Amino acid sequence: MCLALPARVIAIDEHGEMATVALGGVKKDISLILVDEVQVDDFVLIHVGYALNKLSEKEARRTLALFAEAGLTGDGLS
Numbered sequence: 001m002c003l004a005l006p007a008r009v010i011a012i013d014e015h016g017e018m019a020t021v022a023l024g025g026v027k028k029d030i031s032l033i034l035v036d037e038v039q040v041d042d043f044v045l046i047h048v049g050y051a052l053n054k055l056s057e058k059e060a061r062r063t064l065a066l067f068a069e070a071g072l073t074g075d076g077l078s
Contacts, residue, residue, distance in 0.1 A: 006060035
């Protein structure tokens with residue numbers, strides 16, 4: 001089973017190709033090559049180091065709450 005998790009973009013490189021995202025106190029560098037017009041504070045769905053698409057904060061929180069309820073993650077967007 002593959003999971004894609006929502007995370008908040010906290011920084012974007014000068015070329016707009018890479019971003020740093022944060023989720024539950026963990027920061028990770030990811031590629032933005034598959035998604036257009038991502039900005040700091042946007043939420044993106046990430047999988048194996050790539051942003052797959054943007055999503056709203058409401059949808060990100062709802063998804064993380066469901067993952068936490070299922071025991072797959074912590075309690076959300078710390």
